Amino acid sequence: MSSNITNRYPHLSMMKHVKPILSLNKGQGLTFKFPSHYGEDFHVQVFFTGTTILVGYQLSEKWAYHIRYQEQKTQYEGKRVWFICPIKGCKKRVDKLYLKEELFACRKCHKLLYPSQNRSKYFLPMYKLERLEKKLKGKGRWGSPPPRPLGMHWETYERLAKEYADVYCEIMEKGEANIAAYGQSKMTKPPQHTDNI
Numbered sequence: 197m198s199s200n201i202t203n204r205y206p207h208l209s210m211m212k213h214v215k216p217i218l219s220l221n222k223g224q225g226l227t228f229k230f231p232s233h234y235g236e237d238f239h240v241q242v243f244f245t246g247t248t249i250l251v252g253y254q255l256s257e258k259w260a261y262h263i264r265y266q267e268q269k270t271q272y273e274g275k276r277v278w279f280i281c282p283i284k285g286c287k288k289r290v291d292k293l294y295l296k297e298e299l300f301a302c303r304k305c306h307k308l309l310y311p312s313q314n315r316s317k318y319f320l321p322m323y324k325l326e327r328l329e330k331k332l333k334g335k336g337r338w339g340s341p342p343p344r345p346l347g348m349h350w351e352t353y354e355r356l357a358k359e360y361a362d363v364y365c366e367i368m369e370k371g372e373a374n375i376a377a378y379g380q381s382k383m384t385k386p387p388q389h390t391d392n393i
């Protein structure tokens with residue numbers, strides 16, 4: 197398994213987690229507990245200093261540093277808030293900061309990929325199937341390719357449809373995990389073997 201996928205790392209989301217502390221008084225904060233997939237559970241304390249967000253946590257070292265943020269007014273009187281990535285030289289405006297190598301930073305700084313960006317490696321056949329569906333301008337069902345799009349030459353369609361069927365077979369052979377990942381988990385008879393690819 198590749199280790200550079202965003203969802204393998206704990207993250208703080210400004211809008212989901214941290215924004216509420218901006219309406220607290222100075223020096224007040226919240227504690228977030230991160231689940232054990234990083235190793236042991238640990239706690240991150242987040243304080244509002246009045247101008248920055250101070251994060252504190254203990255891993256192999258004790259960490260405390262300030263993270264800047266930026267507010268943006270939205271239509272309908274809403275307010276969007278962003279973290280400014282604390283890594284020197286980055287300062288990207290982001291909603292999520294990921295914890296990797298003991299530091300919170302943006303996805304780019306940590307060289308993380310979204311699961312979908314990794315699909316070409318992980319779920320290669322899935323990715324192919326999606327690409328074929330795009331070309332065929334429709335979704336297939338249970339291994340049948342989408343119908344021929346209006347205006348597509350039969351020859352082209354037949355080639356793509358065959359490719360579609362081949363890729364589908366490939367997916368079936370690689371097991372249930374793949375199918376589930378593709379959102380077709382309601383298969384009545386999933387293949388028996390579920391090796392990881």
Ligand SMILES: [Zn+2]
Pocket residue numbers: 281282283286287288301302303304305306
């Ligand atoms: Zn960054």
